[in-house]
Amino acid sequence: MMDHRVRWAVVGFVALMLALGSVLPGQATPVPYTTGFETGPPDNGLAPWTVTGSVALIAGGGLGGTQGVNFTAPSGSIVLTSPLVTAPGQVYKIDFWLRINATGTGHDFEVFWDGSNLPGTAFEAQATNLNYQEFAFLATATSASTSFGFSANVPVGNYRLDLVNVNAVPEPASLTLLGLGLVGLVGYQWRRRQRATK
Numbered sequence: 001m002m003d004h005r006v007r008w009a010v011v012g013f014v015a016l017m018l019a020l021g022s023v024l025p026g027q028a029t030p031v032p033y034t035t036g037f038e039t040g041p042p043d044n045g046l047a048p049w050t051v052t053g054s055v056a057l058i059a060g061g062g063l064g065g066t067q068g069v070n071f072t073a074p075s076g077s078i079v080l081t082s083p084l085v086t087a088p089g090q091v092y093k094i095d096f097w098l099r100i101n102a103t104g105t106g107h108d109f110e111v112f113w114d115g116s117n118l119p120g121t122a123f124e125a126q127a128t129n130l131n132y133q134e135f136a137f138l139a140t141a142t143s144a145s146t147s148f149g150f151s152a153n154v155p156v157g158n159y160r161l162d163l164v165n166v167n168a169v170p171e172p173a174s175l176t177l178l179g180l181g182l183v184g185l186v187g188y189q190w191r192r193r194q195r196a197t198k
Contacts, residue, residue, distance in 0.1 A: 033084055033148075033166045036064040051147070052079040063097050063132045063162040071109070071150075072158040081149035084166060086141035089168040094137045094148075098123065101129040102157030109152045109159045113139040117151075125157070132162070138169065 037046070037057060046057060046069070054073040062068035069080065086092065093112060100123065107125030110117045118137055148166065152159050 011175065012038055025134050033082060033164070035060065035164050037067050037162060037164075038065040046080070049080050049082045053077060055080055058160070061146055061160050063099075065162075068099075068157055068160045068162040071151075071152040071154055073154050074093055074156075077151055077153050079149060080149045080161075084141075084146045084148050086144060086146040087168070088141055088143055090141050091171075092139050092141060093165075093167050093169050094118075094139060095163075095165040095167075096130045096136075096161060097163045098130075098149075099132045099160040099162075100157075101126055102154055102159060103129070104156060106155045107153060107157065108148065111137060111150055113148055114142060114146050123159075132160070 046055075053071075055069060055071055057067045058070040059067055061070055071080075094113070096111075100107075100109070100111065102125040104125065109123040111121035112118065118139055121135075122135055123135075150161060
């Protein structure tokens, strides 16, 4: 018959490995994208993003470093896109910092995911300018490749974007497995100490 200590160790180890395999990046749910737009000089630092309209890196305009993305145009829309490697059904957290320097009417800045604007992500220009502020939203992937980006309409002024992060949100089942693994290891340690005191 298997010793109680060995059994606790096996149960804890198996549960912990299953949990880590579910939540660690680069395995079942890869973390797709993180950038502070510091990859190069202003003329090429936006790769691998595709630019449409008047969008450019601006030196000294970033929050997390020396560079940020400046959206400015006399009219119309400007789009910044980057394809992401995603897992169908997986929920992702989109986090970024935005600065608004556009007043009046006709201004807007939106986040789009898989070809559609995310609900609740339309930022209309404020009556007064807004310094860098953090925003976060959740989105669910429907395929293994997801279009993602930001669109803006800026008749006058500009929007500045920096520190964009897209990360997979651990599923409740994965967190449960992780908890079971930790409980198993704690139980094993407790039993070992109990036997040592006898």
